[in-house]
Amino acid sequence: MSAIVEVDGLRKVYKRMTGGEVVAVQGLDLTIGTPGTVHGFLGPNGSGKTTTIRCLLGLVKPSGGSTRVFGVDSRNFAQVASRVGAIVENPKMFPKFSGYKNLKLLARISNIPSSEIDRVLHVVGLSDRGGDSFESYSLGMKQRLAIAAALLKNPELLILDEPANGLDPAGIAEMRVLIRSIADEGRAVLVSSHQLAEIEQVCDEVTIISNGALVQTGSLDTIRSQAASDSVILTIDDRASAAAVLQAAGIMTSALPNPDELLVEVGEERNAEITRVLANSGRYLRGLRVERATLEAAFLNLTGSPANHPQAPNQMGHPPQVEQFPQPGYPPQHTPGNYPPPNPNPSAPPMPPTDGGH
Numbered sequence: 001m002s003a004i005v006e007v008d009g010l011r012k013v014y015k016r017m018t019g020g021e022v023v024a025v026q027g028l029d030l031t032i033g034t035p036g037t038v039h040g041f042l043g044p045n046g047s048g049k050t051t052t053i054r055c056l057l058g059l060v061k062p063s064g065g066s067t068r069v070f071g072v073d074s075r076n077f078a079q080v081a082s083r084v085g086a087i088v089e090n091p092k093m094f095p096k097f098s099g100y101k102n103l104k105l106l107a108r109i110s111n112i113p114s115s116e117i118d119r120v121l122h123v124v125g126l127s128d129r130g131g132d133s134f135e136s137y138s139l140g141m142k143q144r145l146a147i148a149a150a151l152l153k154n155p156e157l158l159i160l161d162e163p164a165n166g167l168d169p170a171g172i173a174e175m176r177v178l179i180r181s182i183a184d185e186g187r188a189v190l191v192s193s194h195q196l197a198e199i200e201q202v203c204d205e206v207t208i209i210s211n212g213a214l215v216q217t218g219s220l221d222t223i224r225s226q227a228a229s230d231s232v233i234l235t236i237d238d239r240a241s242a243a244a245v246l247q248a249a250g251i252m253t254s255a256l257p258n259p260d261e262l263l264v265e266v267g268e269e270r271n272a273e274i275t276r277v278l279a280n281s282g283r284y285l286r287g288l289r290v291e292r293a294t295l296e297a298a299f300l301n302l303t304g305s306p307a308n309h310p311q312a313p314n315q316m317g318h319p320p321q322v323e324q325f326p327q328p329g330y331p332p333q334h335t336p337g338n339y340p341p342p343n344p345n346p347s348a349p350p351m352p353p354t355d356g357g358h
């Protein structure tokens with residue numbers, strides 16, 4: 001049986017109006033989409049997510065390579081269109097019509113019985129607001145109505161391009177719940193986002209791209225554990241001397257902005273050792289917490305650079321997202337280098353740890 005979505009050496013080069021070319025996708029290979037799973041398609045702004053999705057849906061002709069959906073080349077996408085729901089651009093809705101009436105028009109065009117409308121309104125949590133005009137909806141409700149429209153034909157595969165765009169944290173959380181419930185109905189969901197932290201919570205598998213090329217693909221847990229390590233944050237008095245004691249035991253630490261916190265880049269398996277080493281020297285922790293590796297940390301490690309592309313206005317013309325990619329504040333702002341600082345002169349005795357705050 002063929003995979004739900006296959007991308008083979010996909011390449012897309014756009015011609016610039018001002019001359020020259022933009023290589024949007026450069027040799028991407030992917031096999032994605034398992035029924036009942038959410039596959040995150042992640043990458044910074046301009047990394048080629050929308051272009052890849054447009055190629056999948058047969059909306060854009062690849063410059064090289066090919067894409068297939070349900071085993072059918074995307075050049076013949078019409079053959080599988082009834083099995084795929086997608087939101088790629090701001091769907092056109094009539095602002096004065098109610099959500100229900102907008103769906104009714106779409107259902108009629110596609111020969112879908114109007115009994116389906118109540119079902120999809122229920123799935124997206126708009127049963128109570130179906131009679132209200134589209135223009136009176138909040139952005140989150142508009143996005144959810146668009147998903148309802150994509151669900152009308154009961155698709156096996158749902159493709160959502162940046163469904164969390166422009167939503168506030170509560171709206172993003174609702175979107176995650178909705179995406180999960182759609183996958184739990186047995187559909188494959190492919191969801192693109194540049195907001196790793198927001199979307200990783202709902203994904204079973206992820207594909208990360210950067211500059212149009214594959215960075216990593218696989219299960220979320222595998223990528224996180226291969227590409228980034230968990231860390232432990234210690235809260236302790238006189239952290240400078242604690243850092244020195246830990247260093248002597250082969251455990252390197254970094255100073256965090258909070259003056260009584262140290263970061264240890266090891267998993268929780270060394271918690272007992274850390275506690276013992278400190279206790280043996282008469283030092284006792286006031287706190288110890290494990291920070292799980294995030295997808296953002298994995299992305300930074302895999303690409304060697306933060307994805308600091310400018311935030312473009314999104315497709316719906318709304319202001320840039322509140323949440324950024326990578327999220328501000330992660331990874332934690334360490335003071336440069338390890339803590340205590342490395343000895344600048346290796347032949348001299350080790351420098352005592354210094355700690356500006358103490």
Ligand SMILES: Nc1ncnc2c1ncn2[C@@H]1O[C@H](COP(=O)(O)OP(=O)(O)OP(=O)(O)O)[C@@H](O)[C@H]1O
Pocket residue numbers: 014015016022023024043044045046047048049050051052162193194312
């Ligand atoms: N129609 C087009 N004509 C010219 N260049 C284009 C066109 N569409 C996309 N590009 C360029 O291709 C590259 C990839 O764009 P794409 O929209 O696929 O990225 P994206 O990952 O979806 O970004 P975002 O997160 O901002 O939505 C960008 O450099 C973009 O400027």
Ligand SMILES: [Mg+2]
Pocket residue numbers: 049050051161162
């Ligand atoms: Mg895009």
